[in-house]
Structure formats: structure tokens, C-alpha cells
Amino acid sequence: MQRGEIKQGIGLAVTAYTLWGLSPIFWRLGDGSAGAALVVRIVSTFVLLGLVQVVRDRGVGVRAIARNRRTVLLAATSATLLAGNWLVFIWAVNNERVLEASLGYFLNPLVSVVLGVSVLGERLRANQWLAVSIAAVGVVVLSIDVGSVPWVAISLAVSFGLYGLIRKTTPLGSLDGLSFELSLMVMPALVGFVLLAVVGDGSDVVSEPRDWLWAGGAALMTAAPLLLFASAARRIELWMVGVLQYVAPTLNFLLGVFAFGESWSGGQAVGFVVIWTGLAVFAVDGVVRAGRGRPGRPMAAAGASV
Numbered sequence: 001m002q003r004g005e006i007k008q009g010i011g012l013a014v015t016a017y018t019l020w021g022l023s024p025i026f027w028r029l030g031d032g033s034a035g036a037a038l039v040v041r042i043v044s045t046f047v048l049l050g051l052v053q054v055v056r057d058r059g060v061g062v063r064a065i066a067r068n069r070r071t072v073l074l075a076a077t078s079a080t081l082l083a084g085n086w087l088v089f090i091w092a093v094n095n096e097r098v099l100e101a102s103l104g105y106f107l108n109p110l111v112s113v114v115l116g117v118s119v120l121g122e123r124l125r126a127n128q129w130l131a132v133s134i135a136a137v138g139v140v141v142l143s144i145d146v147g148s149v150p151w152v153a154i155s156l157a158v159s160f161g162l163y164g165l166i167r168k169t170t171p172l173g174s175l176d177g178l179s180f181e182l183s184l185m186v187m188p189a190l191v192g193f194v195l196l197a198v199v200g201d202g203s204d205v206v207s208e209p210r211d212w213l214w215a216g217g218a219a220l221m222t223a224a225p226l227l228l229f230a231s232a233a234r235r236i237e238l239w240m241v242g243v244l245q246y247v248a249p250t251l252n253f254l255l256g257v258f259a260f261g262e263s264w265s266g267g268q269a270v271g272f273v274v275i276w277t278g279l280a281v282f283a284v285d286g287v288v289r290a291g292r293g294r295p296g297r298p299m300a301a302a303g304a305s306v
Helices: 004-026 036-055 062-065 071-093 098-118 124-146 151-169 174-196 209-233 238-244 248-259 266-291
Strands: none
Touching: 004 071, 004 209, 004 238, 004 248, 036 062, 036 174, 036 209, 062 071, 062 174, 071 098, 071 151, 071 174, 071 238, 098 124, 098 151, 098 174, 098 248, 098 266, 124 266, 174 209, 238 266
């Protein structure tokens, strides 16, 4: 692999993760509830990717997916997980829970490792077990401090970890797979929008011209980093992807503290430090293994969650 290609891949990955990391700013600009924003995100991204598919190959890859019943069932499951992940994230952003959302994406690589062991029969090295154990202690510390289980963080980490597991074990390309998932989401989303409008919650999300601009931005905010990530992943090694993915939750965390002024206690600070320690062990182990010419283990799904 040429050095220039690697540098280009790193640049694309950092751009993708930066967009994901700064995305809470965008989602706060929308009107209406998290459910209404989710509908707009699904429909607008479906339209955008539909146009891309028509220009690229008239949806040949998507139609091929639709002919395989097992793949359709798996795609329906992954689409449900992805929609749920998006909904929880948007809700968290709009309810001053960005710090907890960032924790979810810090934990996601470790959840993916646990799923790899329990479902795929992968083996963990001693340092990886140590990293997972340290992170688990951090979650317990956070739970004790806030007096409840950090359900937002756990929901985001588990839903995206399961989504990544399905995408890893099914023959779905990044663009075709996401396009097909959105095609399965779009009708339930439209039905949901009608129901929201009936109860008086939903129509205001696209009630003004600026809202339509925001809807178009929602499609770009969803699709652009995914396409950048897919391009980057073909140019750099997996361990690089695994380390760089922490850019997004780090930016989420900084936004929550400094831009949105979310309150946090000393106990939460301790919990985050413990979790970051586990992540540091995890990342260093991957870098060291890569330096020795052995494959790293960090599983990084396509980052489609935020």
C-alpha cells in the first residue's frame, strides 16, 4: 500500500469521524420531536441515495439484495437496529444527554469485541480482556454516580454493535446495503410521520422553507460521512480505523461539556477516566500488534449510527 494512499485514507477517515463528532450541532437545529427528525432523516437520505443509485447503476446491486430472502430478513433486522440507534441518538442530543451518547460510542468497539467472542467464536488476548474489564468497571462507576443504568449509552453501544455484527456477516456493500436498509425503513417512517401529525407532533419539522434545507442537510449529514468512511476503509488498515474512530465520541464529549454546558459530577469524571483507560489499553494493544505485523482486532462497523 502506497504512503500517499494511506495518507489519503487517514484524511478521509478523520473527515468522516469529524462530521459524526460534530453532528449534534446539526441535529439541534431541527424542529419537532426526535421521532419527527428521525422520519425526515430516513426519507431524505432514502431520496438522496436513490438518486445516487440511479446515476450509478440504476439500483442493480439493491435489486440483487432483494432477491435473496435470507439477506432481506437480515437487512430488515439491521435496518431496525439502525433506526433505533438514530432515534436514541437524536433524542439524547435534544435532551441534553450528549455526554451519555458519547459514552455509548466510546463503548461500541468493546461491545463489538464481546460480540465477536460470544457470537463468532473469536478469541481475545489478555490485554483485550483487560480493556473490556476496565471499561465495565467504568460503566458501573457511572451507574452508581447517576443512580441509574446509563441506558442511552448502553442502547447506542449495543444497537450499533449488533448492527455491525450483522453487516459483518452478510454480503452487503456499504452503499447498496444502506440503500436497501433505507428502502425498508421508508414506508414505516412515513406511516409514523402521519401518526405523529395526527397527534400534533411532526408536521412542524418541515413547516418552513429553512426546514426543507435542514431536511436536505439531514440526508447529507447521514450519507456523506458513510461514503467517506467506506472510501477510507479501503485505503487503510483496520487497526487505524479502530483507533481513529474515537475522534467522533471525543468531539461529542467536548461539545457536551463546553458547547452545550451539560452538567457532570466528579463521579462521572472518574467513570469516564476509567473507561478511557480501558480504551487506551485496547488501542495501544492494536497498534503494537500492527507494528509487529500481526492483525489488530478492533472491529469498526460503518459508523452509520450518528
